[in-house]
Amino acid sequence: MRLWRLLRSAPALPGYLLLTGAIIINILVQGPDFFSMDNFNSIFSVNAPLIMAAIAQTVVVLTGEIDLSIGSNMTLVNTIAILLANQYHWPVGGSWLTALLAGTLVGVLNGLIVAYLRIPSLLATFSTMSVVSGLALWVLPKPGGTVPSEVYSAYGGYLVGLPTTVWIIATVVALWAIISKYPIGKYIRAVGGRERSAYASGIRIERVKLFAHTFSGFVTGLAGLCLTALMASGDPKIGLPFGLNSIAAVILGGTILSGGWGGIGGSIAGALFLGLVSNIVFFLFNNFAGLIPGIGNVSSFYQQLLSNLIVIFGLASAVFTPRKKNGIGLPKTREGMTKDAV
Amino acid sequence: MLQMLDIGKRFGAVTALKNASLSLMPGEIRALLGANGSGKSTLVKILGGMVKLDSGNILLDGKPLLIQSPRDSRQNAIAVAYQDLSLVPQLSVADNIMLGREPRGRAGLVESARVRQGALELLNRLQVEVDPDALVSELDTATQSLVEVAKALAWEPRMLVLDEVTASLHHDQVQRLFALLRGMRQSGLAILFVSHRFDEVFSLCDTATVLRGGETMSAVSISQVDYSDLIHAMTGKWPEKIRAAQLESKLPKKRDIVLSLSNLHVQNKVKRVSLKVHSGEIVGLGGLQGQGQAETLRAIFGAVSFSEGDMVFGGAPVKFRSPGDAVRQGIGFISGDREREGVLPVRSVTENLFLAKMALKGFFSTINSHWLFTGAKETIRQLKIVAEGPDSPANSLSGGNQQKLVVGRWLMVKPRLLLLDDPTKGVDINARREIHQLLRQMAEHGTTIIISSSDNEELLDIADRILVFYEGKVVAELCNDQKTEAQLVSAMLGVNRTSGGGDD
Numbered sequence: 001m002r003l004w005r006l007l008r009s010a011p012a013l014p015g016y017l018l019l020t021g022a023i024i025i026n027i028l029v030q031g032p033d034f035f036s037m038d039n040f041n042s043i044f045s046v047n048a049p050l051i052m053a054a055i056a057q058t059v060v061v062l063t064g065e066i067d068l069s070i071g072s073n074m075t076l077v078n079t080i081a082i083l084l085a086n087q088y089h090w091p092v093g094g095s096w097l098t099a100l101l102a103g104t105l106v107g108v109l110n111g112l113i114v115a116y117l118r119i120p121s122l123l124a125t126f127s128t129m130s131v132v133s134g135l136a137l138w139v140l141p142k143p144g145g146t147v148p149s150e151v152y153s154a155y156g157g158y159l160v161g162l163p164t165t166v167w168i169i170a171t172v173v174a175l176w177a178i179i180s181k182y183p184i185g186k187y188i189r190a191v192g193g194r195e196r197s198a199y200a201s202g203i204r205i206e207r208v209k210l211f212a213h214t215f216s217g218f219v220t221g222l223a224g225l226c227l228t229a230l231m232a233s234g235d236p237k238i239g240l241p242f243g244l245n246s247i248a249a250v251i252l253g254g255t256i257l258s259g260g261w262g263g264i265g266g267s268i269a270g271a272l273f274l275g276l277v278s279n280i281v282f283f284l285f286n287n288f289a290g291l292i293p294g295i296g297n298v299s300s301f302y303q304q305l306l307s308n309l310i311v312i313f314g315l316a317s318a319v320f321t322p323r324k325k326n327g328i329g330l331p332k333t334r335e336g337m338t339k340d341a342v
Numbered sequence: 343m344l345q346m347l348d349i350g351k352r353f354g355a356v357t358a359l360k361n362a363s364l365s366l367m368p369g370e371i372r373a374l375l376g377a378n379g380s381g382k383s384t385l386v387k388i389l390g391g392m393v394k395l396d397s398g399n400i401l402l403d404g405k406p407l408l409i410q411s412p413r414d415s416r417q418n419a420i421a422v423a424y425q426d427l428s429l430v431p432q433l434s435v436a437d438n439i440m441l442g443r444e445p446r447g448r449a450g451l452v453e454s455a456r457v458r459q460g461a462l463e464l465l466n467r468l469q470v471e472v473d474p475d476a477l478v479s480e481l482d483t484a485t486q487s488l489v490e491v492a493k494a495l496a497w498e499p500r501m502l503v504l505d506e507v508t509a510s511l512h513h514d515q516v517q518r519l520f521a522l523l524r525g526m527r528q529s530g531l532a533i534l535f536v537s538h539r540f541d542e543v544f545s546l547c548d549t550a551t552v553l554r555g556g557e558t559m560s561a562v563s564i565s566q567v568d569y570s571d572l573i574h575a576m577t578g579k580w581p582e583k584i585r586a587a588q589l590e591s592k593l594p595k596k597r598d599i600v601l602s603l604s605n606l607h608v609q610n611k612v613k614r615v616s617l618k619v620h621s622g623e624i625v626g627l628g629g630l631q632g633q634g635q636a637e638t639l640r641a642i643f644g645a646v647s648f649s650e651g652d653m654v655f656g657g658a659p660v661k662f663r664s665p666g667d668a669v670r671q672g673i674g675f676i677s678g679d680r681e682r683e684g685v686l687p688v689r690s691v692t693e694n695l696f697l698a699k700m701a702l703k704g705f706f707s708t709i710n711s712h713w714l715f716t717g718a719k720e721t722i723r724q725l726k727i728v729a730e731g732p733d734s735p736a737n738s739l740s741g742g743n744q745q746k747l748v749v750g751r752w753l754m755v756k757p758r759l760l761l762l763d764d765p766t767k768g769v770d771i772n773a774r775r776e777i778h779q780l781l782r783q784m785a786e787h788g789t790t791i792i793i794s795s796s797d798n799e800e801l802l803d804i805a806d807r808i809l810v811f812y813e814g815k816v817v818a819e820l821c822n823d824q825k826t827e828a829q830l831v832s833a834m835l836g837v838n839r840t841s842g843g844g845d846d
Binding site: 057186190194197200203 | 422433441450
């Protein structure tokens with residue numbers, strides 16, 4: 001009973017449930033191969049960029065804002081890292097750090113516009129999205145460039161028995177866990193939960209929003225670097241799908257878009273769910289579609305159709321599960337002191 | 343200690359405050375009184391730093407004090423408990439209480455154990471029994487108000503501003519709060535108490551400042567005035583003897599039964615409630631907060647489903663699946679929770695007034711805007727709604743006028759049955775009286791009215807018959823000479839079932 005209560009009040013519940021479902025189906029369609037370490041490694045290294053983007057998005061969404069520029073910010077990071085290392089022959093470390101800094105600065109810019117100019121984040125980040133993708137196109141007009149093989153093999157390899165990407169994700173999660181222990185962690189949720197109340201409590205809303213966007217920019221930078229290591233080249237369109245997918249992952253993870261309720265655990269589960277869905281559909285078509293005549297030659301179209309249908313189903317269930325009639329979380333069950341009043 | 347001198351504030355074309363002054367001494371409990379729209383809330387918001395003043399001075403201990411933000415106000419030991427709460431629903435009770443002043447340990451980390459402990463101490467002082475780990479959104483409104491008070495106290499203020507926090511509290515809760523406040527004034531706490539309940543003001547406060555039209559009309563000592571003096575200061579009129587006149591005109595006439603419920607059951611909240619209501623009758627639902635009155639009304643309206651029981655409306659058995667069904671059958675509903683269930687805040691007065699009437703039409707039926715405009719003007723005049731015009735948004739109106747909008751909305755469709763759930767919560771005495779008169783008029787024209795209220799005076803005043811709820815059951819029915827405050831209070835405390843009774 002207590003466990004059930006705890007689970008029900010956990011915002012990430014829909015994310016975890018969906019992920020569990022996806023894992024079970026994946027095992028069914030893929031067979032025992034699923035349980036190999038190499039399979040886990042490939043799942044994590046392919047999906048690490050989206051997981052990081054989802055974490056970045058979550059922090060902003062928790063303050064009640066949204067960041068549409070995450071995808072183009074990742075592109076910018078990718079193009080800068082590739083350009084500096086390939087064309088200007090900077091050391092990989094230096095060029096990647098510069099790219100990370102650029103990603104963080106985009107976050108700072110978003111934060112300044114949203115917090116101090118008080119432009120709604122939907123508009124503000126929509127415009128930075130265009131500006132930043134223009135910038136990326138200016139940095140690297142056409143796809144190209146390479147990444148040293150040590151980098152991408154390290155990215156796809158293992159570190160002390162676990163996939164490297166798991167370590168990267170764990171580091172970011174730990175960082176966020178520490179931040180959550182500081183007052184700012186509470187303030188982020190308070191601002192998203194009810195901005196007026198947070199303000200009336202003496203919290204400096206602007207700083208909280210600036211911090212959230214800056215942190216989000218930094219994690220987006222990391223996401224861009226992961227993407228660069230994964231793709232091992234530069235492309236001015238590389239980050240395109242991540243903008244909306246990061247929002248989808250956040251919703252799948254049970255975080256409420258109006259802010260104040262949710263967490264990065266759910267978003268990671270949501271991102272993995274998105275990754276597993278394409279996995280499932282791939283294996284489904286690979287292993288079983290051949291049995292249906294006439295479907296083989298158009299399969300990539302159907303694959304996409306099917307995975308998007310599954311995602312819609314996931315989004316719908318994530319949106320409807322945690323919400324009770326009265327708003328957030330559990331139904332109103334507690335009486336406070338009125339019951340024992342007499 | 344604190345002085346506010348000649349405070350002025352304008353919002354666009356509306357002057358909220360001009361020449362408002364206020365002073366507060368250590369250990370003083372001062373009431374801030376005024377009709378809705380008199381500038382009370384604005385003055386409180388200036389003190390809390392939510393609104394910046396245009397002109398005037400605030401002096402703290404003789405030195406000028408500049409309040410630019412809530413932070414400034416809190417740092418100068420002024421804490422405000424707001425009527426519309428400064429709580430974050432998604433955070434726990436403890437996190438809310440300590441929000442903005444979390445105890446921090448090594449490396450600046452929040453020590454959640456001390457957060458919890460500090461919150462628990464405050465809750466114990468207020469005698470609120472609530473789990474500090476519960477989310478604020480799970481609490482009923484009375485408990486939320488008390489948590490709001492605890493949150494203000496967490497700042498260890500020298501000056502505590504209570505903005506209508508007692509509006510949703512019940513008698514015993516109010517008494518406990520007052521006992522605590524009286525204790526704290528001994529240690530020099532200054533309290534500014536905003537309330538519409540005169541009995542509370544007279545039992546708690548030493549002095550009162552009365553605002554009218556943004557100006558300070560009088561600053562008096564409570565022991566030297568009576569109700570009518572204060573009402574005169576608030577309204578500029580001497581109160582008429584409405585009640586006496588109305589008692590004579592009430593003749594119990596038995597007419598046909600409009601609504602009858604038998605053995606109504608709503609999960610965990612309402613247990614086997616039966617009632618019969620006649621046409622043109624005003625039935626009051628009394629009792630402590632959360633004893634099933636709200637759920638009963640909502641079950642009738644189709645907003646909550648009932649698991650057992652029968653409902654007969656207008657002679658035919660019915661069970662509404664949605665409020666829309668109920669409205670089409672001629673039932674109206676007015677909630678005291680204006681923000682959530684009442685007005686559309688950013689839409690115009692006209693749209694708010696015509697909302698129920700529109701809901702009876704189809705999605706694409708034609709609307710004559712001229713007719714709307716004149717209709718709205720007529721209603722505004724009739725209900726004495728204070729608004730700039732039919733086009734101004736509903737949230738530019740004061741609370742009492744917003745509530746009049748909602749009453750006007752139903753007045754237009756002339757429902758056969760009107761349900762009201764604590765409709766005058768946080769509404770000033772003048773607007774409340776006007777709303778009561780409207781309800782009586784509607785009743786005379788044959789509308790049946792069921793009204794629940796947390797205010798005993800209101801129930802005794804308006805209802806022909808009072809049903810008292812206790813733990814989801816109707817425990818008493820009071821009419822005619824049984825309709826006294828003593829009877830009502832003893833029934834709502836469930837005195838005949840528990841031996842202990844209330845603690846006061």
